[in-house]
Amino acid sequence: MSRDWLPLALVPVIALAALPLVGSAPTWLTLTVAGLAMGMMIFMMASGLTLVFGLMDVLNFAHGVFISVGAYGAATVLTRMRPQMEAEGLASDLSAMIPAVLAAIALAAFLGWFFERVLIRPVYGDHLRQILITMGGLIVFEQLIHVVWGPDIIPLPRPGTITGSFIVGEAAIERYRVLAVIVGLVVFAGMWLLLSRTRIGLLVRAGVENLEMVESLGYRIKRLFVGVFVAGSGLAGLGGAMWAMYQEQVNAQMGAQVLVMIFIVVIIGGLGSVGGCFIGALLVGLLANYTGYLAPKVALGSTILLMVLVLLWRPRGLFPIGKA
């Protein structure tokens, strides 16, 4: 997608720059893995948002709802699966986790379909009303989550196989974080292959560059819209489920809480760019963990500072996309 490698170097540069500041190598390793895991989860949650924006020029402020709904979906399945969760062994854990994650994706994707169909379709091309409508969707669906699942925070136990940590040298690395990194890489690789190697990916990329041209070549762009929106929502649901298991609890505001971070990532990466979103998510995840260790009070402030610096360097994000 891009032959511009400079922003890619930012990730190792930040990681290496943090090493002398943190001081001890084991702590640094722990923090780096934690940062990468957090980055991967943010990427899953943010990638749908940036694709939807790139293709359809819609900025969905209700994206956080898909995250929350995914988390609740996973929580509902996992609490039903208590026997499997409590049984020892990988197989039984997986038999609880996989349906939970699938439920999260399905629920969020269905909600995404509904959202596109009912709320967003009438206001394509009108930014002001889009922002307002999606804000309204955020309010209503957050309240509906309360109606369906109740107002209380739901605790979410993790299966035994992925709790605890293992020791590398002197560094303790949580198993769940490794899992998050693996899942994130798989999602990224899958998306990359889909976008760069398939016909659908070709159409999506072409649509991001010039929508009218794709339409005039005879492709039904509306179907593509729905597909991308549903896929993006599903990914947000997956990210929400992973995030909830990471936090070990679910509440209705969690989507809105991570939304600011997701926006920062999407802006840093360049609106519409999946690669930029990936790099941005890793940067934000790493930085949040390093500053969380070095100066906890300014942790979220640091990511906003990063955004400002990136925008001063490249006003349209790390990997700007065709449309201005």
Added chain:
Amino acid sequence: MLLRLVSGDLPRSRVLAGVLVAILVGLAAAPFLFPGTRSLEVAAKVAVFVLLVASYDLLLGYTGIVSFAHTMFFGIGGYGVGLAMAKLGASWGALALGVVAALALSLAVALAIGLLSLRVRAIFFAMITLAVASFFQILASQLSALTGGEDGLSFRLPELLRERLVAYYLVLGVALACFLALLRVVNSPFGRVLLSIRENEFRSEAIGYRIVTYRTAANCLAALGATVAGILYAIWLRYTGPDATLSFNIMVDILLMVVIGGMGTMYGSVLGATIFVLAQNYLRDLMKVASGALEGLPLLPALLHPDRWLLWLGVLFILCVYYFPTGIVGRLRR
């Protein structure tokens, strides 16, 4: 005289004029008409939010900019008074210092945000302001030595303002004056340029208006309005804190009030704020009754649970955006 006072912008609808007069009389005579502390709290909140929402409407309705930093300016006003009162003591000098400092800080921040990010597209500005506002919220809750953190600041006011009636009429008077000033702004030639930018940015630029300058000016004016509202709210509550002024929920409330009342009409903010604050305080009681009456049915009691009042306002909000883009006021003026 009256025409000059409202800057020639009459309600243009008998019903609307009646409702506005009723609200004004209700607010002016609230301490005598509706005795009790709760109703006075509601009346003061309406007055403050009318100003807050009207200043936001200058941005959203008249200039077509979506900002999520309006609560930040509200908070700057609140914390300006709060810090001055809590740290420098309950004197008039300290109050004046707090007010001036808050206004100056708001102006500087609004100018910086405007010049840096109003050149770009609407969506970008919305996201930048969201990030800046959340940064400010974190700052307020983390610098707990100065701001009292999550607990906020409670403080004492100068002697005279401790009298509830004096404080109430100060809040109401200043809010009314600022509202009329905003009405003057939107009906001035400057306001017409803002409208033209909302309608067609490119064309306004082509005619020869520097849209960045106008948008930044609108952003600064709106920020000052919100700061004054924050100052008044802090004076009324004798308290300031993240949940009272800075939280994202208040931003959502402001959006609801602007859209339900009517974007691009200053009178809409009066209606929106009044309806919203009344709903916030009294709709719950009504829903409690309804929810109790439907006991035993599936799902319905949960939908009508008193804590779900925001759900129904959210639905109303969405319907307004689709079907009544100019809200209640636009409907009444038809």
